[in-house]
Amino acid sequence: MPGGLLTDLYELNMAASYLRRGMDRTATFSLFVRGLPKARGFLVAAGLESCLELLESFSFTGVELEALGSMGFDDRALSDFSTLRFQGEVWAVPEGRIVYSEEPVLEVTAPIAIAQLVETVLLNQITLHTTLASKAARYAIAAEGRRLVEFAFRRTHGLEAAMAVARASALAGFTATSNVEAASRYGLDVAGTMAHSFIESFPTEGEAFRAFAEDHPGRTTFLVDTYDTLGGVRAAIDTIHDLGLGGELGVRLDSGDLDALARGARALLDDAGLTHAHIFASGGLDELEVHELVRAGAPVDAFGIGTQLGVSADAPYIDSVYKLVEFGGRAVMK
Template sequence: MSEVTTTDLYEVTMALSYLREDMRGPATFSLFVRDLPPGRGFLVAAGLEPALDRLSRYRVGQADVEEFAAVLHRPVADLAPLQGLSFDGQVRAVPEGRIVFAGEPLLEVTAPLPQAQLVETALLMLLCHQTAVASKAARCMLAAAGRPLVDFSLRRTHGPEAGMQAARLCALVGFAGTSNVAAARRYGIPAAGTMAHSYIEAFASEEAAFRAFARTHPGPVTFLVDTYDTARGVATAARVLNDLGLGPECAIRLDSGELGAEARRARTALDAAGREDVRIIVSGGLDEYGVAALVREGAPIDAFAVGTKVGTAADAPYLDAAYKLVEYDARPMMKLSVSKVTAPGPKQVFRGPGLRDVVGLANEEPPAGTEPLLRPVMRGGLRTEPPAALSTARARFEADLAALPEEARRVDGPIAPVPAASMRLTALTAIVRHRLEEQAGTPRRPPG
């Protein structure tokens, strides 16, 4: 399937019309999240690297034009103006791993209008899903309070590409490993895994299963102990570990029941068997809320495996994001639709200490003591620098997380910071609104 034709039809029809009307002037589009999902105090910018990859290789070929013509039931010649179109514009963006808030552009594209329009769907697809998943995973990191987390999401994500993204994003925010073999190889993430209940059931007894597994995998092993009776499973695991002389770094995994209570009973039994070194890993429908509850109750858990709810960002699986025209041919543009008003002009986010942000115009001087968040990442359709390593994105995330106000870090009832608007942006918004309302014959609204 072509990346070019994996788009919404209206991108194609608009771009074709722009070409027919010779509307090829430079256009700036801003991609931003209108409002944070409920229960979120922040977002983690993600998806930029694959988005830049997509833009770098974007080119409309003959086969793409034929596909467009087929779905529109029109002659191929009608769609011919699109052939050969590639992306040679500029991109400024928030680097992956930075913490962002509602109303702040994650990315701004400046390119000839048909190009900037055609890439809208791809950019929204790539940035929105990945930012949602990275933000969910980041909240799990906060909830775990320093305990390791492992990504177990692949089997429940919405397709293999989403599974690869989830593993990468979990690693970006600091997860210790992933069960996804392909992602482990591609991104250099430690691979982690244990066994399924079906493995235990296939043997004549639980003990036989544990011993067989240890024979095949003599390095640190993790035994799944809750297939039949958890207390018996823990005792059997301890006995097998002792009999085989398997040393530190071995673990048991609990996947069902009241995980806190089961972990306490397991810890007591392991310690009594002289296996204080055996770690306890828990899994089973966990996300930041479940992890935080277990940490609060002081459950003796060494690591958490999280999957379904994190890989799908289950409680907030989408972002209320938009990709809006803010300038065309040097004219600032804005939208006045009720509840969907946008601010005009190319923008910048100026960040001060404590993640206090000001959204201003891209060409204004940064307020004292602030840094600009959006950086040039593409010029003339080419990257300005090599792809950033996951470790670099993780370092950005960790620095921003350390500075994030405590009320935004809370798992339950977070309060998100609200960026301010600069005086110049506020003034331009008023001017453009007045111009558009006069053009439309709309009565001017009173101030405030």
């Protein structure tokens, strides 16, 4: 996608005036966050790769120029836009690094028209990816080394956000994603079990477990809370023993008192000689709840994280800005 229309109208208005008046001196714009969201002591920089891809492809196609003409731009403006390409320099904090408020995350130095035009899309990408990576980092800290799997696809605000959260969570230390497209696109590990609907589609929970284990012998983590959670653990144990399953085994808890249920599940698994079977917990967890479970010593080996991460529920945006700091060798500030 060339990307010339990925901007706000006022950027085009300003760029047209700069170009018409021959204002082609170099400008430097600095992108930073004015203040940290509440309950955030730091941010994790992310989104640089997509920014660079957009800058490298920036141009206006014939169709896009026609669209601008229909919006009121005259032939002179369209002619000036037609030859625009990004020719400049980008300085940025590497993705995955900690950043703070008032600290430049990315700076663009280029002729003022093009540097102005890319403001909107750079803010869009850095805001989205940094917001999500920062939220994911909080989970990584809370989990204290336990595995984290990103489950947010179905609750994100659109497809682009789903791809962004899978990538950002991997950047922050998550071990896998449920998002198949993101796993393929970014080379991530993919993980998933089954839904309650699968269990409900069989006459009994045990029959569902057996069918799943026979069909997917390498993915035998059983969702045990459809009916009675500890009863589900017993049914999973019976299936494992009946089929002689080995390798990586586990049970998933998706509701209820996860601390108490994890302890009960661990006791049943250990008593059955399945000390190597893991316990996977999910169910709308935020990072504070993960922290509480870990600090309480709940025997949870991995967490599935969805909605709260996918929309960064407690801090859904950052106050990012893109300010002109130098023009034609002259420092400026608002």
